[in-house]
Amino acid sequence: MTLVRNWLASLPAYLWSGWGAIASLLLFLAAWEWASVHYGALILPDPRTAFATLAGLLADGSAGPELAATARRALTGFGLALVAGSLLGLAAGVSMTASMMSRPIVTVLIGTPPIAWLVLALLWFGAGDGTPVFTVFVACLPVVFVGAMQGARTLDGQLRDMARVFRLPPWMRFTDVVLPHVVSYLFPAWITALGISWKVVVMAELLASSDGVGAALAVSRSHLDTAATLAWISAVVGLLLAVEYLLLEPLKREVERWRVAT
Amino acid sequence: MLSFLRSGPIAPLFECGFRPFFLLTAASAVVALALWAAFFAVGLPLPATPGGPVVWHAHAMLYGFAMASVAGFVLTAIPEFTTTRAIDREPVFALLVLWLAGRLAFAAPSIPGAAIAAMLADTGLLAGLIVLVAPRLWRDPDRRHLSFLWALSALVVTTVGFHVEALAGADPLRWLLLTTGLLMALIVVAMSRISMRIVNAALEEAGETTIEYLARPPRRKLAIFCILLHAAAEFVAPGHPVSGWIALAAGAALLNLLNDWHVGRALLQRWALMLYLVYWFMAAGYAVMGIALLTDAPWVSAGRHLAMIGAMGLAIFAVLNIAGRVHAGFEPDRRIWVPVAITLIAGAALLRAAVGVGPVSAGFALAAASACWITAFGLHLVYHLPILTRARTDGQNGCAGLAED
Numbered sequence: 302m303t304l305v306r307n308w309l310a311s312l313p314a315y316l317w318s319g320w321g322a323i324a325s326l327l328l329f330l331a332a333w334e335w336a337s338v339h340y341g342a343l344i345l346p347d348p349r350t351a352f353a354t355l356a357g358l359l360a361d362g363s364a365g366p367e368l369a370a371t372a373r374r375a376l377t378g379f380g381l382a383l384v385a386g387s388l389l390g391l392a393a394g395v396s397m398t399a400s401m402m403s404r405p406i407v408t409v410l411i412g413t414p415p416i417a418w419l420v421l422a423l424l425w426f427g428a429g430d431g432t433p434v435f436t437v438f439v440a441c442l443p444v445v446f447v448g449a450m451q452g453a454r455t456l457d458g459q460l461r462d463m464a465r466v467f468r469l470p471p472w473m474r475f476t477d478v479v480l481p482h483v484v485s486y487l488f489p490a491w492i493t494a495l496g497i498s499w500k501v502v503v504m505a506e507l508l509a510s511s512d513g514v515g516a517a518l519a520v521s522r523s524h525l526d527t528a529a530t531l532a533w534i535s536a537v538v539g540l541l542l543a544v545e546y547l548l549l550e551p552l553k554r555e556v557e558r559w560r561v562a563t
Numbered sequence: 564m565l566s567f568l569r570s571g572p573i574a575p576l577f578e579c580g581f582r583p584f585f586l587l588t589a590a591s592a593v594v595a596l597a598l599w600a601a602f603f604a605v606g607l608p609l610p611a612t613p614g615g616p617v618v619w620h621a622h623a624m625l626y627g628f629a630m631a632s633v634a635g636f637v638l639t640a641i642p643e644f645t646t647t648r649a650i651d652r653e654p655v656f657a658l659l660v661l662w663l664a665g666r667l668a669f670a671a672p673s674i675p676g677a678a679i680a681a682m683l684a685d686t687g688l689l690a691g692l693i694v695l696v697a698p699r700l701w702r703d704p705d706r707r708h709l710s711f712l713w714a715l716s717a718l719v720v721t722t723v724g725f726h727v728e729a730l731a732g733a734d735p736l737r738w739l740l741l742t743t744g745l746l747m748a749l750i751v752v753a754m755s756r757i758s759m760r761i762v763n764a765a766l767e768e769a770g771e772t773t774i775e776y777l778a779r780p781p782r783r784k785l786a787i788f789c790i791l792l793h794a795a796a797e798f799v800a801p802g803h804p805v806s807g808w809i810a811l812a813a814g815a816a817l818l819n820l821l822n823d824w825h826v827g828r829a830l831l832q833r834w835a836l837m838l839y840l841v842y843w844f845m846a847a848g849y850a851v852m853g854i855a856l857l858t859d860a861p862w863v864s865a866g867r868h869l870a871m872i873g874a875m876g877l878a879i880f881a882v883l884n885i886a887g888r889v890h891a892g893f894e895p896d897r898r899i900w901v902p903v904a905i906t907l908i909a910g911a912a913l914l915r916a917a918v919g920v921g922p923v924s925a926g927f928a929l930a931a932a933s934a935c936w937i938t939a940f941g942l943h944l945v946y947h948l949p950i951l952t953r954a955r956t957d958g959q960n961g962c963a964g965l966a967e968d
Contacts, residue, residue, distance in 0.1 A: 320819035324785060324812045328792075331808035338805070347804065349857060 307555050315551050322546065346528040355532035368536060370513040371502055374430055378437025379498035383491060385438075386445025391483065393446070394453025403450070410443040415501050423509055433505035433513070440501045441494035448490025452483035488553045492545060499541045568652040575954040577652040579962035580638025582951045583659050585887045588632040588879060589947065591666075592940035595623040600933035603926070610670050613678075613729040614736055619669075621739045624871070626685050626722075627666055629746055632879045633718075634658055634692060636753065639890055639962050641696040641711065644756065645703045649962045650695055661688040682726035689719045708756075714749040721745060737798055740867075744794020747845060747870060748787045750878045751820075755783050757885065758838050762824070765832035774826050782820050789813035793849070802863070807856025810866075814850035817842050834895060837881050837905050844873025844912055851916070865916040872936065873912030880908060883943055889964050891950050892957035900946065904939040911935035 330348045337347040346354075358364035393399040418439045422432040456479065464474045506515020514533050521529035568577045576582050599620045601607035612619040638650050638658075665684030668677045693715050700712045725738035755778040762776040789812045796806035824830065824839055848870025855862035885895055914932035917923045957966055 314822075314825065317825065318819070318822050320815045320822070321782065321785060324789060324815035324819055327808050327812035327815055328789070331796075331805050331812065334808055335805045338803075348808075349804070 311555070312551065315554070319546060343527065346531060348531075350528050351531035351535055354528045355535055358529070358532060358536075364536065367512060367514050367517050368540070370510075371506060371515065371537070372540070374433040374506070374513065375437055375498045375502040377430075378434040378502065379441055379495055381434070382438045382441035382445055382494060382498075386442045386490075386494075387449045387487060390446040390449025391453045394450040394456075400450055400454060403446070407443045407447055410439070411447075415440045415504065419505050419508060422505070428509055428511065432509040433502050433515075436505040437498045437501050441498050444494045444497060445487070445490050448486050448493075449483070452486030455486070456482055488549075492549050492553065495544065495549065496541060499537060503537055565653055565656060568656055573952070576952050577655060578955065578960070579890055580650050580655045581635035581887055581890060581962070583655065584631045584635030584638065584662070585883050586944075586948070586951045587659075587662065588628060588635060588883060589940045589944040591623070591627040591631060592876075593937050593944065595620075595627050596933050596936050599623070600930060600937075603929050603933075610672050612669065612672055613732060614734045618729075618734070618736055618739065621736065621743075622669060622725075625739060625742055625746070626669070629875060629879065630685075630688060631662060632882060633715075633746075633749070634662065634688060636882055636886065637692050637696055637711065637715070639886060640753070640756070641699055641708065642962065643964075644708050645699040647699045647702075654691065654695055658688055658691050661691060678726070678730050682723070682730070685722050685726065686719060689715055689722060693719070710752045711749075714745060714752065717745050718742065718749075737801060740801075741794050741798045743867070743871065743875075744790055744797070746875060747794075748790045750841070750845070750875060751783060751787055751790065751817075753882070754778075754838060754841060754878060757882070758824075758835075761834045761838055761885065762826065762829065765829040765835040766826060768832060769827075769829040771827065771829055776826050777823060779823055782816075782822065786813065786816040786820050789816040790849075802856065804857055807853045810849045810853030810856065812853075814846045814848075814853060817846035817849065821846075833902055833905070834881065834885060837877055840905070840909065841874045841878045841881070844877065844909070845870050848874060851920075861919050865918065865920050868915040869912050872915055872932070873909060876908045876912065876936065876939075877905065880904065880939065880943065883947070887947065888950065890962045892955040892959055892963075892965065893950060894965065896946065898946075900942050904942050907935040907939040911939070 333348050337345040393403045419436045422435045426432045460478055464478050503515040506513040507519050510516045514537055518533050602609050609616050609619050642649050661684045665681055668681035671677050700708050721738050721742045725735045728735035759778055793809040793813050796809050848866045851866030852863050911932040914928045918925045918928045
């Protein structure tokens with residue numbers, strides 16, 4: 302509850318600080334505009350055309366279902382990876398042996414390119430929701446796992462001892478000693494994984510699905526419709542920016558406040 | 564030969580560099596705009612400058628009004644910032660002659676050689692300022708104020724560019740637009756120095772002890788970068804959508820600057836609020852210019868005037884009323900005419916911006932905006948003519964600040 306209240310209280314100042322990010326993004330759009338003048342509309346349509354196309358897609362109702370399908374797959378895969386990765390990672394972090402054992406496996410998981418997983422998933426799950434969800438899951442899992450494992454491994458033993466000496470009740474020990482530390486490792490990992498999930502789901506859909514943003518991108522590519530391609534890319538990136546900067550980043554700041562407050 | 568600078572009836576006017584120049588700033592604000600308004604209202608003929616009446620107006624406001632304030636500010640603030648001794652009366656007088664020569668030469672373009680004389684005078688004023696302050700800025704231990712030197716040097720380039728293009732018979736307006744960009748950047752630089760003092764004084768006055776106002780360099784540099792990039796883009800390709808996006812970025816970067824400013828109720832104090840409004844007007848001006856360029860709306864001039872009247876007008880008014888009083892031995896004015904004048908300048912900016920944007924009669928809006936502007940600076944002139952032309956009465960000399968500082 303305090304978390305939510307603090308989050309709301311710091312929201313105006315946080316949102317205002319977004320002007321700096323907006324300024325950088327607008328400079329990026331200026332560079333895009335310049336490049337589109339340089340290379341011509343066929344190679345790179347200007348940002349206004351891309352946004353107008355996107356607005357058109359949203360207005361005629363064709364963008365909504367595609368975005369919803371993509372969001373559903375990305376968030377399902379991400380949610381599964383978040384739960385499994387956090388739990389397994391924490392469990393591995395508690396035991397030195399388990400972390401030693403799991404490290405090479407994680408390296409294998411991270412090292413396998415998502416496109417390879419996609420091929421396997423196509424063989425296993427066919428052309429349904431299962432393929433993109435699994436690819437997202439397997440791409441996000443090691444990132445979350447490593448974050449959780451490091452969080453658990455680096456927990457300050459002295460703090461734990463102190464909590465024991467002061468006979469903190471187990472629940473308080475968990476919320477005041479373990480949680481703040483672990484979450485400060487988990488949160489960045491979750492945010493990275495969220496970014497990965499959005500990128501991977503579009504790639505998986507492009508090759509494996511008949512709906513979703515990735516499939517729409519495949520269609521616009523076959524029509525040589527660069528404006529629609531950029532419109533879809535803008536939609537995905539815009540959604541990611543919105544989720545990250547409006548939801549996760551303020552939460553992360555609130556969770557990590559103890560770091561600067563010392 | 565120049566003994567009248569040190570004794571006699573007009574000697575007090577030369578007690579410190581800002582005095583003659585701030586007087587001319589307010590006077591030229593009134594005169595140059597009255598002529599422009601008369602041109603619009605009754606067709607009063609303006610000097611036949613290359614590029615036509617718009618160039619005349621822009622040049623009069625930039626090189627008459629704004630440059631006088633820049634000269635006054637630089638001559639007073641740089642010695643203070645670098646803790647070096649005040650600038651002598653003779654060089655100030657020489658700069659004054661150059662400023663006046665520039666105005667006269669530009670007002671009478673038909674006289675042979677007037678164009679060359681105008682170029683030499685306008686450039687000479689800026690070059691003279693550089694010669695006077697460059698050693699002080701350079702020898703300052705941390706060289707914290709070098710950005711003033713870069714801004715003045717860049718202004719020399721745009722001034723020469725303007726006059727060369729005018730001499731060649733081409734439309735020199737784009738050089739004036741480049742100059743406005745440089746002045747906007749210079750305002751941001753100068754405001755960061757002024758605001759530290761004003762906002763923290765306001766915080767102190769409000770009894771606030773936990774919050775301190777800091778003008779943070781990274782945010783300022785982003786804003787200056789965007790402003791200069793916009794000026795450069797506009798110079799290279801006028802009216803291009805790329806400069807539209809950059810203008811929007813400049814607007815956002817200026818709003819980003821206000822992060823430092825949200826310090827609570829102290830912001831409502833008149834001087835703090837006035838400086839705060841400068842950034843709002845500048846941000847709004849750039850945003851309107853950007854939107855206009857990207858949607859092909861005819862609002863570019865409206866946006867530019869929001870920035871020029873609202874931001875530059877208010878910033879210069881603030882400098883006249885803060886630095887112009889403190890260095891003459893007077894506290895900043897607490898009387899009611901100050902908020903009235905601030906409101907009039909803000910009103911002038913909004914009225915001028917309404918031309919071509921809202922359903923307002925252009926003639927009425929221009930006349931009303933001119934009246935607001937002329938009244939605001941006229942009020943300043945009435946209240947400050949005695950202060951600037953008479954000797955100090957607080958026991959201090961020259962440019963020194965208030966005794967208790």
